[in-house]
Amino acid sequence: MKTIFEPTPGMTKVDTTYCPGCTHGIAHRLIMECLVERGELDDAIGVVPIGCSINAHHFMNVDMCESTHGRAPAIASGIRRVHPDKVVFTYQGDGDLASIGAGEIVHAAHRGEKFTTFFINNAIYGMTGGQMAPTTLIGQRATTCVDGRTVESAGMPLRICEMLATIPCAVFVERVMLNDPANVRKAKKAVNTALEIQKAGLGFTFVEFLSACPTNWGYAPKEALHWMETAMADYYPIGNFRKPEGY
């Protein structure tokens, strides 16, 4: 019988711990598939954050280390100095990257660090149980803004791609959405391009994934996808914000 689909060797055989409808699993698989297809799995070193995806090192079949909260870009900068020839990436959620780690991501981008950051934006703190993130939308409910986020109390949601695209050495900045097969394919292309630019040593590369967190949003998985496609994509438009010539 002809094999038409099989699990990627980029993922371990461990069952993921993510909730039903969570899109972490899709993002994991896309990154790992790209590393396998590029023949870089054995040379890859990843950094996982504090948050739900601290568990990613059980699932991604590459060398990895855990990070203190928000500091993954600093850790990856250190790894890069010892291993200028390897593929280095961080995988970070929005609480980790956009809040406590806002300084580290800005400065890694500013230095033009030659690694790739994969940013999971689900507009909420997942692992700690649904608190407001810097990315939580106006009116969105969270356990620290039960009547919905207001501009008066928490300001406007932070658009990370738009901010990083103002930094000269952040050479590839793209936002993708994990809502349907067409966008998942586009997301994989963005991952691949980011890794290609990292390999070329052109500067800092960044891919933001709009992702679903049905558990903490209080939606069923299908409703969550709908909310992502409408409310989230309205405030966080998908597309490329910066790329080098020829990519």
Added chain:
Amino acid sequence: MSKVLMKGNEAFAEAAILGGCNCYFGYPITPQNEIPEYMSHELPKAGGAFIQAESELAAVNMAYGAAASGGRAFISTSSPGLALMQEGLGFICSAEVPLVVLNVSRGGPGVGGIQPGQADYLQVTRGGYNGDAKIPVFAPAGIQECVDLIYEAFDIADEYRNPVMIFADGMMGQMMESVELPPRKPMPTAADIKAKKPWAITGKGHHEGRNVVYSLRLDPDVLEKHVETMFAKYAVAEEKLVRYKTQGLEDAEIVFVAFGTMSRLCAEAIDLLAEQGIKAGMIRPISLWPYPDKAFDEIGDKAKIVISTELSMGQMLTDVKAAVKGRWPVGLIHRTGGVVPSSLEIVDRAKKLLEGVQ
């Protein structure tokens, strides 16, 4: 090898390069700024990597990443900067990653001042990190000793897979002394990392199996077992890493306990007291953790008082009292905030403390 005259901070940076350090991450803070400055031009020349970090938080985490992937990493800072690094240091202990940390300390609390201080004693020996962890701490009394300790610290850190701290007060960073530099050790190659650090994250095609460096252990039983494993290492450190020097303990009436800059002033005070017919001696702890309790067993029959002599409000006093075990009265001579007493002041205060117990 011939001696060279060097400023402390520059000698410390050079000692790290000679010790095989291949990556340094620094953030400007007085009085250790000559270290990142020196490293910025000398480490790349030697084949290593330098980053001026955006903060001490970033610096310690850059060092963690470099060391977790097999690098020989070095960071330096001064007191308030060390406070910012504490979270990272606890994490690095838990993740069992080697690292050398130099604290060129100043007065506190808060931003405090920039003159020499030893008020980080509790910060370096007890840590500001959460949880059960220990970091071996060595306090040199001069530039040569500090150079030798930094040079050796990389090997100690590798052996224990744990950070090692060098606690040099600001006086040592800023003064100049002649120093004999040790021979250069090679920086680690990929083959060295594979052979000596098989746990390092270098890409899974470059070693057996797949490596993960981590701290999180959600199962309490697993975490307890891990902490016990760490403490088994610390028990070995308590046996093997105790270091101290003594002077004239056999017939001393006054026994000073002092480290770093204060120990040099006490050495002068001992000579001045001898001129007045008072015999004084000294215990100079070099390892502050593990603390040299056993040095106190060398104190002779003539001792009337043990005096902790410090550039803090008496942060070492607890350790001195624990080591004295009630055998002698314990006194304290101290200045803080960056004030360094003269040896004459130490003599006067020591005599008053001696009178008080006679």
